[in-house]
Amino acid sequence: MLIFLLRRLLTMVLTALCLTFVVFFLTNLPPNLEKLAKTEAGSRITDEEVQSWLDKNGHGSPLLVRYGEWLGVIPGWTREENGVTTGRCIQRGQDPETASSFCGVLQGKWGFSSVFKDEVSTIVGTRLSLTGILMFWVMVVMVPVSLIIGVLAGMREGSKLDRSLSTFSIATTATPEYVSGVILIAVFASSMFGLKWFKGTASSAMDGITFENFFLPVITIALYGIGYIARMTRASMTEVMTAQYIRTARLKGVSFRNVVMKHALRNALIAPFTVIMLQFPWLLNGVVIVETLFNYKGFGWTLVSAAGNNDIDLLLGCSVVAVFVVLVTQLISDIGYVFLNPRIRIS
Amino acid sequence: MDPLTWTGALSVLNPVTIAIAAAFALAIIAQIALSFVAPEPTIVANPDGTVAARGGAYGTSEKAVRWLFLALVVLAVVYLLAGVVMPYGKVGIIGGLAKRFLPVWLSLIVLYAVSIRYKRRLGLYGKLFDSTIGMIGFAIVMFWVFSAIFATTIATHDVLSQISQMKNKVPGTPTPDDMGWYLLGGDHLGRDVFSRVVLGSRIVVQIAPLATLFAFMVGITLGLPAGYYGGKLDTFLSFLANLILAFPVILLFYLLVTPEIVATGMPQYMAMVLFLFPIVFLLVLVNSRYYVVPALRNKMMTIIAVIGGYLYLSLVGEVGTKVAVLPNMLDLIHVPGNILIVFVSVVFVNSPTVFRIVRGIVLDVKTRDYVSAAQTRGERPWYIMLWEILPNARGPLIVDFCLRIGYTTILLGTLGFFGLGLSPESPDWGSTINAGRKLMTVAQHPAIVPALALMSLVLGLNLLADGLREESLRD
Numbered sequence: 001m002l003i004f005l006l007r008r009l010l011t012m013v014l015t016a017l018c019l020t021f022v023v024f025f026l027t028n029l030p031p032n033l034e035k036l037a038k039t040e041a042g043s044r045i046t047d048e049e050v051q052s053w054l055d056k057n058g059h060g061s062p063l064l065v066r067y068g069e070w071l072g073v074i075p076g077w078t079r080e081e082n083g084v085t086t087g088r089c090i091q092r093g094q095d096p097e098t099a100s101s102f103c104g105v106l107q108g109k110w111g112f113s114s115v116f117k118d119e120v121s122t123i124v125g126t127r128l129s130l131t132g133i134l135m136f137w138v139m140v141v142m143v144p145v146s147l148i149i150g151v152l153a154g155m156r157e158g159s160k161l162d163r164s165l166s167t168f169s170i171a172t173t174a175t176p177e178y179v180s181g182v183i184l185i186a187v188f189a190s191s192m193f194g195l196k197w198f199k200g201t202a203s204s205a206m207d208g209i210t211f212e213n214f215f216l217p218v219i220t221i222a223l224y225g226i227g228y229i230a231r232m233t234r235a236s237m238t239e240v241m242t243a244q245y246i247r248t249a250r251l252k253g254v255s256f257r258n259v260v261m262k263h264a265l266r267n268a269l270i271a272p273f274t275v276i277m278l279q280f281p282w283l284l285n286g287v288v289i290v291e292t293l294f295n296y297k298g299f300g301w302t303l304v305s306a307a308g309n310n311d312i313d314l315l316l317g318c319s320v321v322a323v324f325v326v327l328v329t330q331l332i333s334d335i336g337y338v339f340l341n342p343r344i345r346i347s
Numbered sequence: 348m349d350p351l352t353w354t355g356a357l358s359v360l361n362p363v364t365i366a367i368a369a370a371f372a373l374a375i376i377a378q379i380a381l382s383f384v385a386p387e388p389t390i391v392a393n394p395d396g397t398v399a400a401r402g403g404a405y406g407t408s409e410k411a412v413r414w415l416f417l418a419l420v421v422l423a424v425v426y427l428l429a430g431v432v433m434p435y436g437k438v439g440i441i442g443g444l445a446k447r448f449l450p451v452w453l454s455l456i457v458l459y460a461v462s463i464r465y466k467r468r469l470g471l472y473g474k475l476f477d478s479t480i481g482m483i484g485f486a487i488v489m490f491w492v493f494s495a496i497f498a499t500t501i502a503t504h505d506v507l508s509q510i511s512q513m514k515n516k517v518p519g520t521p522t523p524d525d526m527g528w529y530l531l532g533g534d535h536l537g538r539d540v541f542s543r544v545v546l547g548s549r550i551v552v553q554i555a556p557l558a559t560l561f562a563f564m565v566g567i568t569l570g571l572p573a574g575y576y577g578g579k580l581d582t583f584l585s586f587l588a589n590l591i592l593a594f595p596v597i598l599l600f601y602l603l604v605t606p607e608i609v610a611t612g613m614p615q616y617m618a619m620v621l622f623l624f625p626i627v628f629l630l631v632l633v634n635s636r637y638y639v640v641p642a643l644r645n646k647m648m649t650i651i652a653v654i655g656g657y658l659y660l661s662l663v664g665e666v667g668t669k670v671a672v673l674p675n676m677l678d679l680i681h682v683p684g685n686i687l688i689v690f691v692s693v694v695f696v697n698s699p700t701v702f703r704i705v706r707g708i709v710l711d712v713k714t715r716d717y718v719s720a721a722q723t724r725g726e727r728p729w730y731i732m733l734w735e736i737l738p739n740a741r742g743p744l745i746v747d748f749c750l751r752i753g754y755t756t757i758l759l760g761t762l763g764f765f766g767l768g769l770s771p772e773s774p775d776w777g778s779t780i781n782a783g784r785k786l787m788t789v790a791q792h793p794a795i796v797p798a799l800a801l802m803s804l805v806l807g808l809n810l811l812a813d814g815l816r817e818e819s820l821r822d
């Protein structure tokens with residue numbers, strides 16, 4: 001078990017390194033840097049000035065070196081000009097002697113956002129907490145509903161209930177967030193049918209969450225996931241319901257309700273657990289769409305605005321968080337599957 | 348001219364339709380509720396020698412659902428037929444839509460008549476017509492395919508021409524020149540929503556299946572050896588696939604589909620790698636099969652290499668960009684850089700999943716006896732992979748292909764929604780939703796119509812996949 005864990009962790013670190021390098025490479029392509037130079041130093045500067053600005057700000061060194069500096073395994077660049085030492089790790093007005101030589105992601109220095117004019121780590125922190133609230137409510141809605149739908153559909157395969165619920169699940173998986181969000185806003189938050197039950201934007205939810213301003217975003221993300229998890233639960237449930245021990249229980253005279261509740265349910269819920277954990281990366285997707293649609297300034301919204309405004313440090317920070325979330329959920333799902341399923345032993 | 352109502356002359360039928368629809372909904376709910384308490388189906392022998400299956404409340408609700416559904420279908424047909432037969436504009440918006448879509452209805456009728464007539468000779472495709480779900484799904488998908496084919500005939504207005512008086516006008520508003528109506532209203536720039544949605548289907552119907560096909564070529568070409576050989580190759584390829592899968596899709600899109608990236612020539616380099624796979628796949632396919640008949644093989648390989656190579660160079664290269672191989676005269680296929688990057692990134696996102704599916708199936712199939720038999724015969728690995736394993740994996744792969752086209756459609760919509768790649772003027776559904784959502788409080792239809800179109804297409808593909816799965820499992 002320990003070796004399995006270690007191997008998984010090692011692969012995870014390797015994957016994280018590769019992914020962050022790819023993101024770093026793509027965000028630091030010459031056209032991006034040129035754009036950055038022009039936004040920072042004025043849009044009418046010549047090509048030579050762009051080059052000198054880039055050199056002066058440490059963007060001139062080779063890609064791998066810059067990646068190392070950003071990661072915090074290579075000492076940050078320093079430059080001496082007219083007796084003034086500037087450097088990656090030297091803040092304005094700081095004595096160069098006292099500055100640390102390494103300052104990268106590993107040291108907790110995530111850089112400075114050129115659009116929000118703030119430390120990346122603080123921005124990502126506050127935005128993440130907002131998204132965390134959204135995610136929490138999505139989970140609260142999504143997990144029980146989808147499990148109930150899946151179990152109800154799967155306990156009697158081919159019944160009318162199964163068919164109706166399966167059609168519902170197919171319909172929700174066929175409706176991406178930007179479609180269901182638009183439809184929900186039109187129906188429940190606009191003058192189309194005159195039902196102004198909810199608000200079409202969630203910008204006020206950042207100050208205080210109410211049912212009125214938070215219901216639509218939550219249900220929009222949850223709907224897309226519900227169909228998928230419900231279908232997985234249904235498949236797992238139908239498989240369990242045809243197992244020998246269920247037949248035995250039925251023949252013993254156990255009532256159908258008890259068979260479902262006591263014998264089938266626990267075994268049927270192992271597979272959905274993995275699926276729910278693996279849904280996190282998908283939720284991330286949904287969060288980005290829904291936060292843009294409902295103007296809820298959380299993590300997804302930040303990612304979009306960082307990418308749209310060529311805010312390199314912030315985009316890198318967001319990417320690190322996103323990649324981290326995906327990898328950790330993968331790890332948890334693997335480990336959880338092993339723990340939950342007694343048939344799998346890793347020696 | 349007067350503005351159109353939804354149903355025009357047939358408005359007398361509306362109360363009936365609403366009543367039947369309400370009764371239908373009630374019957375379904377009743378049936379579901381009753382299915383919890385109803386006893387298991389039993390066959391009862393009647394005194395007169397006949398048998399009756401299931402009576403009582405549940406049976407009644409079942410019957411009610413069936414008949415009410417039939418009545419609804421008949422009513423829908425009446426609305427559509429009236430729209431087609433009566434003059435344009437008499438039967439309101441629905442009638443007008445029915446008339447505009449006339450070529451689509453005719454094609455669908457012909458397609459279904461022919462397919463059902465010869466369904467026993469058409470293999471898996473014919474079996475699709477045994478499943479109701481599959482038929483419905485296929486009808487929706489073909490509806491949009493035919494709409495894309497006949498788009499220019501169906502559309503009432505030009506997709507880009509703007510009439511300033513028609514800004515955000517409700518469905519059925521007549522145009523100021525009294526020449527017709529905006530059937531589904533005008534958008535924020537005064538363009539016809541209906542025509543834009545119809546022409547937008549072209550972009551989706553062109554890109555989504557092709558991109559999925561390319562993703563499958565890449566996934567199959569890499570997944571087969573990974574599953575068959577295993578070992579280092581498998582570890583390496585799986586690691587790469589997991590790497591791409593761990594990337595949040597939107598982040599990847601934001602990094603890949605930007606004008607800066609197009610300027611670096613990166614989409615073309617990626618296209619160079621990804622588009623190579625279909626050619627390699629076909630060459631290996633032919634080579635492994637006709638290895639023993641060198642004359643035939645050489646002929647076929649040359650044909651594939653020449654045609655495929657030409658298409659490849661023409662598709663990847665473009666004069667005036669970083670990759671320019673063919674001169675402009677010979678370059679027949681012109682793909683704008685932003686469409687190419689959309690295409691490439693969709694293929695790039697889809698292929699690792701296909702790779703994982705193929706690899707999983709191969710791991711399962713390679714333990715079968717016929718594979719061992721082929722190995723004992725001394726067949727070469729690629730022959731076994733492509734001509735023994737792959738045909739036996741086709742069932743799940745075809746089902747996944749349908750689902751994946753739907754997923755690709757969603758991805759294309761996502762790109763449009765974030766304004767990535769395609770130009771904001773383009774009538775594709777994602778961009779239209781994006782433009783319409785910003786004015787949801789003023790006018791809802793510019794966003795709702797493309798949203799419903801996208802949803803119906805993806806739903807159709809999902810239902811089609813479901814029908815195919817059912818039928819292929821029955822083998």
